[in-house]
Amino acid sequence: xxxxxxxxxxxxxxxxxxxxxxxxxxxxxxxxxxxxxxxxxxxxxxxxxxxxxxxxxxxxxxxxxxxxxxxxxxxxxxxxxxxxxxxxxxxxxxxxxxxxxxxxxxxxxxxxxxxxxxxxxxxxxxxxxxxxxxxxxxxxxxxxxxxxxxxxxxxxxxxxxxxxxxxxxxxxxxxxxxxxxxxxxxxxxxxxxxxxxxxxxxxxxxxxxxxxxxxxxxxxxxxxxxxxxxxxxxxxxxxxx
Amino acid sequence: xxxxxxxxxxxxxxxxxxxxxxxxxxxxxxxxxxxxxxxxxxxxxxxxxxxxxxxxxxxxxxxxxxxxxxxxxxxxxxxxxxxxxxxxxxxxxxxxxxxxxxxxxxxxxxxxxxxxxxxxxxxxxxxxxxxxxxxxxxxxxxxxxxxxxxxxxxxxxxxxxxxxxxxxxxxxxxxxxxxxxxxxxxxxxxxxxxxxxxxxxxxxxxxxxxxxxxxxxxxxxxxxxxxxxxxxxxxxxxxxx
DNA sequence: CTTAGTTAGATGCATCGAGCATATAAGGCA
DNA sequence: TGCCTTATATGCTCGATGCATCTAACTAAG
Numbered sequence: 078x079x080x081x082x083x084x085x086x087x088x089x090x091x092x093x094x095x096x097x098x099x100x101x102x103x104x105x106x107x108x109x110x111x112x113x114x115x116x117x118x119x120x121x122x123x124x125x126x127x128x129x130x131x132x133x134x135x136x137x138x139x140x141x142x143x144x145x146x147x148x149x150x151x152x153x154x155x156x157x158x159x160x161x162x163x164x165x166x167x168x169x170x171x172x173x174x175x176x177x178x179x180x181x182x183x184x185x186x187x188x189x190x191x192x193x194x195x196x197x198x199x200x201x202x203x204x205x206x207x208x209x210x211x212x213x214x215x216x217x218x219x220x221x222x223x224x225x226x227x228x229x230x231x232x233x234x235x236x237x238x239x240x241x242x243x244x245x246x247x248x249x250x251x252x253x254x255x256x257x258x259x260x261x262x263x264x265x266x267x268x269x270x271x272x273x274x275x276x277x278x279x280x281x282x283x284x285x286x287x288x289x290x291x292x293x294x295x296x297x298x299x300x301x302x303x304x305x306x307x308x309x310x311x312x313x314x315x316x317x318x
Numbered sequence: 319x320x321x322x323x324x325x326x327x328x329x330x331x332x333x334x335x336x337x338x339x340x341x342x343x344x345x346x347x348x349x350x351x352x353x354x355x356x357x358x359x360x361x362x363x364x365x366x367x368x369x370x371x372x373x374x375x376x377x378x379x380x381x382x383x384x385x386x387x388x389x390x391x392x393x394x395x396x397x398x399x400x401x402x403x404x405x406x407x408x409x410x411x412x413x414x415x416x417x418x419x420x421x422x423x424x425x426x427x428x429x430x431x432x433x434x435x436x437x438x439x440x441x442x443x444x445x446x447x448x449x450x451x452x453x454x455x456x457x458x459x460x461x462x463x464x465x466x467x468x469x470x471x472x473x474x475x476x477x478x479x480x481x482x483x484x485x486x487x488x489x490x491x492x493x494x495x496x497x498x499x500x501x502x503x504x505x506x507x508x509x510x511x512x513x514x515x516x517x518x519x520x521x522x523x524x525x526x527x528x529x530x531x532x533x534x535x536x537x538x539x540x541x542x543x544x545x546x547x548x549x550x551x552x553x554x555x556x557x558x559x
Numbered sequence: 560c561t562t563a564g565t566t567a568g569a570t571g572c573a574t575c576g577a578g579c580a581t582a583t584a585a586g587g588c589a
Numbered sequence: 590t591g592c593c594t595t596a597t598a599t600g601c602t603c604g605a606t607g608c609a610t611c612t613a614a615c616t617a618a619g
C-alpha cells in the first residue's frame with residue numbers, strides 16, 4: 078500500500094470527491110406502447126435537450142431515499158416501483174464536473190403515468206423506440222408525441238437503453254411486469270405489458286397458461302366493465318404464497 | 319424547484335459529498351468449490367474482520383478503472399473478468415464516514431486464483447457457503463480453509479450474497495461461466511463450474527447437449543492429458559459468431 | 560327476438576428441450 | 590489381455606410451449 082493510498086484510506090476528505098447523483102428512468106405504458114417521462118433542460122449544459130429526472134444524493138440520504146426524493150420532488154409522483162439499475166461513472170458524462178450517477182428504474186401503472194403528466198406540465202411523455210430485438214442491446218431513441226426524435230442530455234440515452242435491456246431481461250422470470258399494471262387487471266392487459274416491453278407479439282394461449290401456472294395470479298371474481306364483448310376476468314398479483 | 323435544490327444543482331461543491339469507493343468480490347474455483355479472496359483488516363473499525371479488497375474512486379478515474387486499480391494494487395492480480403454488481407449506500411455501512419460503494423464482480427480462472435494466493439500472503443481464500451437454493455437469496459458465510467466461519471467487515475456479507483445471486487442468475491443465459499475457466503477446458507470442467515456456482519449437481523448428457531447446442535464451444539482437437547482413463551476433448555470459448 | 564361481430568377462455572395436437580438410463584469408446588494399469 | 594474409470598452417444602419419457610380451433614359471453618344492429 079502506497080503512502081497516497083494510506084492517506085486516502087484514512088483521510089479521504091483530503092482528496093477531491095466526485096459528486097453523486099441519482100437519475101430516474103420513469104417508465105409506463107401509454108396507448109399500449111412503452112413510454113418514459115423526461116424533463117426539458119432549460120439551462121446549459123445541454124440546454125433544450127431532454128433529461129431523466131435526477132438529483133444529488135444528500136450526505137444523510139440512502140440511495141433509495143434519494144431516488145424516492147427525486148420521484149416525489151422532481152416528478153411529482155407519490156410512489157412507484159423503484160429498483161436500482163446501474164451506476165454510470167464516465168469521466169466526461171457531465172461537462173460541469175465529475176458526477177457519478179446511480180440510475181434507478183421507476184415503473185408506473187398506466188393511470189399513474191397519465192396522472193403524473195396532468196399534475197406536472199414540465200414532464201414530457203416520450204415513446205421508446207427500440208431498434209434491437211430481444212436482449213441484444215443497442216441504441217434506443219425517444220420519440221415525442223408527434224413522432225419526432227428528441228435529443229437526450231448527457232449519457233441519458235445509454236441509461237435509457239440499459240433500462241430497457243434490464244426490464245426485458247427480468248420480465249419473464251421476475252414479477253416486475255406487475256409494477257406496470259393497476260391493482261386489478263386482465264390477462265390481456267398483462268400480455269399487452271409483456272408485448273410492449275419485449276417489442277414482440279406473444280401467443281395468447283401459451284401466455285395465459287404460463288402466467289396462470291406460475292401461481293402469481295389470484296382471480297378476484299370481478300369482471301372488467303364497459304366492453305362491447307365478453308368481459309374478461311380481473312386478476313390480482315399475489316406475491317407467490 | 320426550491321432554492322436549496324437550485325444551489326445543489328449548480329454548486330454541489332458547497333454541499334458535503336459522500337465518499338465513493340469500489341469493492342471487489344473476487345471469485346474463483348478452488349478444489350471444485352466456489353471461493354473468494356479476502357483481506358484481513360488490521361485496523362479499526364472492524365479490525366480483525368475480513369473484508370473485500372476495495373479502494374476509493376479517484377476524481378479522474380472511471381468506476382471500471384478504479385475497480386481495475388484495486389484488482390492490481392490491492393490484490394496483485396493483473397486481469398480478471400470485471401463486471402459492475404450493485405451500489406451499496408446505507409447510511410451506516412461504514413462507521414467512519416459516509417461511503418458509497420460500487421461493488422464489482424471479479425471472476426478468475428482456477429490457476430489465476432491460485433497464483434494470486436501465492437503472490438500475496440495477505441489474501442485469504444475462503445469457501446463460500448450458500449444456505450439457500452437457486453436464486454432465492456439470503457445469507458452466505460465465508461469459511462476459512464480450516465472450516466471456521468470468518469466474520470466479515472462492514473456490509474461485505476451482503477455484497478458477497480448479492481454477488482452469488484447475480485452469478486447464479488446470469489450463469490446459464492450468459493457467458494460469465496467461461497470467465498472462471500482457463501483458455502482450454504473440458505466439458506466436465508465447465509459442468510464443475512456450473513455445479514459449484516449453482517450448488518447443485520447437473521445431469522451430464524443434458525448439460526453437454528445444452529452447451530454444445532448453444533454454439534459457444536469450439537473444439538480444439540486437443541485432448542486433456544495425464545488422466546488414467548479416457549481423455550476428454552478440450553474446448554475453447556467462442557463468443558457466439 | 561334474432562343474429563352478427565368481437566374478444567375471452569379452453570382444448571387438442573405437434574414439437575422441442577431436458578431428465579434419465581444405458582450403451583459404447585478410449586485411455587491407464589495390473 | 591482383461592479390468593477400471595471416465596468420456597461420449599443414443600433412445601425413451603415427460604413437461605412446457607407454439608399453434609389452430611372450438612366454445613362462451615357480451616353488445617349492437619335489424
